[in-house]
Amino acid sequence: MKLTTKVARLLDATPGVHIHKGRLRIALKVPGRTTPVRKSLGLPPTEANILYAGNKLSAMKIDVQTGNFTADEAAFWHKHLPDDPRYNIVNRTLRDYFNQYRESRKFDLSHSSQRGLETVVALLESHRLLDRDVRDISHRDLEQVRSHALTTRKATTVRLYFTRLRAVIDEAIRDGHLEQSPFVRLRKLRQSSAESDPVAVEPFTQDELTRLQDSCKTEPARQMVGLLFWTGIRPGELKALAWEDVDLEAGTMRIRYSLSRGGHIKPPKTAAGVRTVDLLPPAVAILKRQRELTFMLPARKDEIRLLHNKTRTEPRRRVFLSSNNKPYRDPTLLTTHQAWADLLRRAGLTYREAYQLRHSYASMMLMVGAHPAYLARQMGHADWGMIRKVYAKWVADENPGYRDELARKLGILDPHMTPGETTKSQGVDK
CATH class of the missing domain: 1.10.150.130 (Tyrosine recombinase, N-terminal domain)
Structure with a gap:
């Protein structure tokens, strides 16, 4: 077949498209094949058809790169060559x-x-x-x-x-x-009105924390409960924590990883989850005691699971280890939910999720005046919208005199409008 100069040039400029038996044919490289797969389009070599073939080939290459060919080869060919009877899929469930x-x-x-x-x-x-x-x-x-x-x-x-x-x-x-x-x-x-309500916040008091810790059967459990209360980190972050990320001199710890339900070490879901947490004195004391137990143990090679099936290995010394000095494989605080329920029962406390230890830290910090933006960074939130949503109502309910406290700080207290302050000024509430 004799081609015009323009068609021949266009064909040369369209890689992967060529002529076979007078019709356009495409050549596509696919996974698992050492040579390209060649498919006839059944079209004569005109300028419009060559452009069409080039665009089709480009679309097919994108689907190969994104994994669609590997996921379902039959569906791939049916999508791109629907008129070919070999790929006419009658039923796709x-x-x-x-x-x-x-x-x-x-x-x-x-x-x-x-x-x-x-x-x-x-x-x-x-x-x-x-x-x-x-x-x-x-x-x-x-x-x-x-x-x-x-x-x-x-x-x-x-x-x-x-x-x-x-x-x-x-x-x-x-x-x-x-x-x-x-x-x-x-x-x-x-959405029901109940769903729009903030997350239930039922924090533990410091007295309840003491009762919890006194009811723990092992020292590591006692230390973990305490560190969650005084830092607000998540149980999975706690169990993935390594001494390489703790600086007791500076009073900080770096949260870089978390333990997943599958037992894998992985980065937090969001960029805000990677953060440096300032440690309060009780948290420093807990880590100093824990240092005596695990700091000198040899490092183990942790496989870090990254996105897109990527991994890397890091030598790390976990801060908290199981009873046989091996890394935990489950992010649940006490390995099982029943163990947590039993601990609450021994402490004589009503049942609350272990996640309330995180709420305890947040509510305690807000009650003493911590800025929500600072608290959001401490807890790994991208902004303090979640802090406002979850804790704003709780602060007002827990401290009914909060309005009076704010008015006093602003210097605009009116004793006639704030009965609580009037009572205090009369010495009734001391």
């Missing part, structure tokens, strides 16, 4: 797309997210939706699943389930197998 989503995201899904996906799969399995073609799933099906789930689960939990389901269905849209998501016609789940 919701289960197929769950598998595809897991495969394509396996390097950046956290352990908790993977477990969450399994929960959603089980829920959909119970409604017999997993093996239906994703094109046959309607907003009515989703409404039925949601209504049933709400009978046994909190609305916030169900919203999380559907966020994950939506991400899976979006895979079908990207593949071109589904034109419109059933979520488009799904009514939004209204």
Whole structure:
């Protein structure tokens, strides 16, 4: 076939596109093949067709780079060569797309997210939706699943389930197998007034902390409970803490990693989570005592799990170790929730989540006048919006004389408008 000069030049300038038996053919490098895969487009070599072939090849290369080819080769070819009968996929089930989503995201899904996906799969399995073609799933099906789930689960939990389901269905849209998501016609789940309330804050007092520590069966447990109370760090951050990140002379510790539910050391979820925490004197005292127990033990090689399946190894000496001097593999404060419940019972305290130790630190700091922005940095929040949302109401409820205190500091106290201060001035409340 004789080509015009313009067509020949355009063909030379379009790598991966060439002529085979009078028709345009593309050559694509894919994982697992040492030579390019060649596919005929069945188009004559015109200027418009060469441009079309070049654009198609570029789109295919992007999908290869983003892992779509590896996740589902058949769906890949069907998306880019839908007219080829070899790739005419008649049925693509919701289960197929769950598998595809897991495969394509396996390097950046956290352990908790993977477990969450399994929960959603089980829920959909119970409604017999997993093996239906994703094109046959309607907003009515989703409404039925949601209504049933709400009978046994909190609305916030169900919203999380559907966020994950939506991400899976979006895979079908990207593949071109589904034109419109059933979520488009799904009514939004209204938020109840109870859901909009701040997180329940039930902090421990210093007296209750003493009772907790006195009821601990081991010294490491006593020290961990105390350090959580006096620093506000998370249990996973505490169990990942290493002496390399503690500076007792400066009175600081650097939070760089956390222990995941899968037992892996990984960086915090957000950049704000990497932070330097100023240590109050009780926290320094706890770490000095802990230094006598673990500081001189040899370093172990910790594998740090990073995003996109990357890892690095660091020699680290964990501050807190299990009873056999081995690193903890579970971020739960006392390894099991039952152990925490038993500790509260021995201390004669009503049940509260161990996370209330973190709330205890925050509320205590606010009550003595710590600036919310400073406290947000200490606790690893990007800004102090969360501090305001969670603790503002608690501070007012816990200290009903807070208004009087602020008025006194501003020099605008009116004893006729503040009965609490009037009582104090009369010597009744001392």
